[in-house]
Structures are given as C-alpha cells and as structure tokens.
Amino acid sequence: MQGGEDRAKKVLVLGASGGIGGETARQLRDAGWQVVALKRGLVAAHELRDGIHWLRGDALNAADVAAAARECGVLVHAVNPPGYRDWDRVVLPMLEHSIAAARAEGATLVLPGTVYNFGPDAFPLLREDSPQRPLTRKGAIRVEMERRLRMACETGLRVLIVRAGDFFGPKAGNNWFSQGLVKPGRPVATISNPGAPGVGHQWAYLPDVARTLVELLARRDGLPAFASFHMAGHWDASGREMAEAIQRVVARHGGTPPRIVALPWWLLNLASPFVATLREMREMRYLWQRPVRMDNSRLVAALGQEPHTPLEEAVEAALRGQGCLPPRTAGRNMASSTFAGTSP
Template sequence: MQGRTETVLVLGASGGIGGEMARQLRDAGWRVAALKRDLAATQELRDGIHWLRGDALNAADVAVAARGCGVVVHAVNPPGYRDWGRLVLPMLEHSIAAARVEGATLVLPGTVYNFGPDSFPLLREDSPQRPLTRKGAIRVEMERRLHTASEAGLRVLIVRAGDFFGPKAGNNWFSQGLVKPGKPVTAISNPAAPGVGHQWAYLPDVARTMVELLARRDTLPDFASFHMAGHWDASGREMAEAIQRVVARHGGRPPRIGALPWWLLNLASPFVTTLGEMREMRYLWQQPVRMDNSRLVATLGHEPHTPLDDAVEATLRGQGCLPPLTVGRNMAASSFAGTSP
C-alpha cells in the first residue's frame, strides 16, 4: 500500500453495510482493518481483511485499531440491537475521537429515520430533521455530533439511503418481513399500505457509492451528506412482484403476496427487540417517502444502480431462498450492473 490514506478501519464489518464496505474497499485496493469481539487470536488476516480483536464499545480498542488509518467507517450497532439509547452515542464518540487523532475521514451510513412526516414525501439533504421515533432522535443526535466535530476540523461523510436489502444485509425488512431466509419463498409479507410508494437500497450499490465518494473526499466539504435514490417502489408492490418474477424464473411457483401482519408485531414486540424496532418504523410504510439524489449525481455524475430483478435474485440466493446454482449457469448478477441518474 502507498500510505495512510489507503488504510481504513471498518467498525461493524461483521454486519450488513459494514461487511459490504469492507469487501468493496478491499477490492478497490485499500488496506482494510476491522474489529471483532470474539476473535480467537489477537489478530488474523482473513479474505484480505485484517481482523483485530477488540470492541467498538471500548474507546482504547478503537483508538488502537484506527492508528494509521485515513478513513474510519462507523457502521456498527450495539450487540443484538439492544440498549440502543445507552450505547449508540458512546460508540460514535469513540469513532469521532479516534478519527480526530488520526486526521481521518469518518463515514456514517445514514437512514431516513432522522426525518418526520413534515419533511415528506421528498427528502433532501437539508430537509428538517424532526423524527417521530426514539431511534430517529438518536440518529439526529449522531449527525449533530458529527456536524459539531466537523466544525472543529473532522472530515465527515454521510450517505443516506432507503431500506437495505442484499445478499448479506443482516437485519432488514426484506429478510425479516418479506421473506424467510433459508427457505423457499412460498409467500411474501408486504409491509406497505396499498398504493403507498417505498424506497429500497441495494446494499452493494450503497457501499459502491460510498467507496466512490471516498475516492473524491479531498474535494468534498468537511461535512458532506448525500442521498441515494436507490430503487423506488412506486406502488408499494414492485419489490414483492420482483420476488415473484425471480422465483418463477428459477422454476418455483410464484409466491402469493399478502399484507404483513402488523398485529403480530405488536404482540411480539415486547419480547423480541428487532420486532419492536420494526413496529416503531411502521409510519414509513403508511406514506410515500422518497429521497432526492441530485447532489450525489452532481458530484459523481451517476448513482451506482443494479437492476431490480438482478438485485433481488442476488439477495434471495445469498439468503438461501433459491435452489443452488448448477455448473454452467450464470452466477448472481454483478453488484454494479449499470448506472442511473
């Protein structure tokens, strides 16, 4: 490698967006370091990623792992998504402190949770952030702290996108709402209200966008935020219908589409943390919420964009919902099959 600007620490590399960022940065020529709490050895090199034993909840571990890094990707969540209110902000402060010492750019994958209905239906980077939920309020505070840090010299990059889906996306609406990982798709539970549009983001496209922006980070403002258009599901059924098409193309019976049983989430949410988080975000499925990517396109000239059916096929295959590929058949579609404005 040729210096510190090509070295990156990814916090959350065992998860969805963190893992995708780690792999794509590695493939782009970066030296990638990552923390893992239960690593057997002090460190190990696996799949081209330098894994270090440590915990994002420990400021000293983060500081040591970030030494020599030109970028810190903060894509980590509390273990099991528990104690969000108590742990999320201290974890971010550890990343801010480490990035400040190293003079590194801090990258945060953002969400639409920051925004409330007064900013709907079209969200821009400067739309008012008045969320309805506890999780949204935490997200707003995270970005406020990053903005304050940027005024003191820290370089910050935030990329906000819709609901994630992808082959290794972890906890998300696609794998915990629409389908059941590891099982053939026989039914689809659609969270959207009838006729209400929804925005999705294919995880490899999100990571690719951040990698491309990092390549231009020296030209960006100290506090730079961008929105992705991703996949806009205008009817609220297009994602479910894409799943039907992909399943049928691979010899399966097109699965039926039914409404997500929100009443069941209400009953189970006191006992299952993830279901409680999903229930809290129901308002995002009851009204159209779309993101304006004009600033991103003006900066990159395009937005990385994989065609929907290709993205859905790769996601279903990665989650074990399609039969195994046979020799001679094409592998899942490329993560970067095209671009769109």
C-alpha cells in the same frame, strides 16, 4: 507512521461483520485499500482472513478503537447494537469513540445514514437539507449522532454521510427484506408486504450503497468537511414492485410464484413487548404508510451517475444470499451492474 499514500488507503471498518459494514469492507479491499476490522471474541489478537485484517476489540472500548484506527486515513462507523438492544445506552458512546479516533488520526469518518432522522413533515421527497424532526426514539438518536458529527467538523474532523432506503442484499443483517418479506433459509412460499396499498417505498441494494461510498471516498479531498448525500436506490412506486420482483425470480428458478399477503402488523403489536427486533420494526411503521423518497441530485452532481444494479438481479442475489433459492447451476452468470443518474 506509514507514508501519506499508504495511509490514505488504509481504513478501519467498525461493523464489518454486519450488512453495510461487511459489504463496504469487501469493496474497499477489492479497490486496493488495506482494510482493518474490529471484532469481539477473536481467539487471536489478529487474524488475516479474506484479505481483511481482523483485530480483537470492542467498539465500546475507546482504547480498542483508537489502537485499531492507528495510521488509518478513513474510519467507517457502521456498527450497531446486536439485535437492536441497548440503543439508548451504547450508540452515542460508540460514535464518540470513533470521533476521537478519527480526530487523532486526521481521518475521514464515514457514517451510513438512514431515513429514521425524518418525520412526516419532511415527506414525501427528502433532500440533504430537509428538516430532521423524527417521530421515534431511534430516529432521535440518529439525529443526535449527526449533530455531534457536524459539531466535530467545526474542530477539524471530516465527515461523509450517505443516506439510503431500506437495505437488502446477499449478506444483509437486520432488515425488512430478510425479516419481513421473506424467511431466510427457506424457499419463498409467501411474501409478507409491509406497505399500505399504493404507497411507494424506497429500497437500497447493499452493494450499490457500498460502491457509492467507495467512489465518494476516492473523491473525498474535493468534498466539503461535512458531506452528506442521498441515494435514489430502487423506488417501488406501487408498494408491490419489490414483492412482484421476488415472485418473478422465484418462478424463473422453477418455483411456484409465492403469494403476496399483507404483513400482519397486529402480530408485531402483540409480540413486540417480548422481541426487541419486532418492537423496532413496529416503531418504523409510519415509513410504510406514506411515500418516502430521496432526491439524489447532489450525489449525481458529485459522481456523474449513481451505482445501480437492476432490480431483479439484485433480488436474485439477495434471495440466494438468504438461502431462499436452489444452488446456482453451472455456467450461470449474473449481469454486471449498471448506473442510474436520474434524480427523482
């Protein structure tokens, strides 16, 4: 067994190949943590790549998760089924494996949360104690995940949940920004806006979410056994601010400002029986039909301020990461992140 100090800064990240898992793994590494990640299909049983220890294994295999979590003080459960497939079959077993491994090691279990847990009865302002009565199958599974985590806390597990809006960022995976608003790998000619006119929407820049997790983990000994926090992220009050920011960034890089058009929901309805991702996107349409915002008062009380990157800086990084902007010119540097501590 490692010494207590070493163990406290060793973390297993499940889902490190994805958006939030990957960003969290990189930021924990940069903060001095020893980061272990589990990945299927590795040729070798172990690879050290970019300062992260990759182990061959599967989150659906309890023994793989237990072995990877050995001597870890934190386990980040950021794994999801690829392409939204088999949620009903695999999501809860994967979580149970993480709970068992974290309990065996006395580790804190971290879950990036979503707004899917909530139905319209909790809108428009979501707090950590708002009622969780979801409308969707996926939302019901997320509620069950958190119920099981809360029950595990009653027998000694420590849990940290950070809930944020729709993710976007330079290395994001399945999300509305990269699969709805723009087309990865292409210059932006048209922006498909999913929201109803005048309806506000909340976004979350992945590096800000990861930084929030890292800062909370540094304070985890002073948090409750079941600690849940909401992020304010980027609030798009008009439902067009994100699309207009994309227009400005594209124009600044010499492109023609792209047109903003309404997302063709009718096309999603037609194609959703055949494409799992589109089916899941259609199911979440209710989140675009009325304002949904999160109160970050509890987070600000814990950290003093919420990590916050200015919108256009975040949009530029996201578009560049998606391959939608020309290569960066020499000498161009982006501004540093700032902080926002005001609750909605």
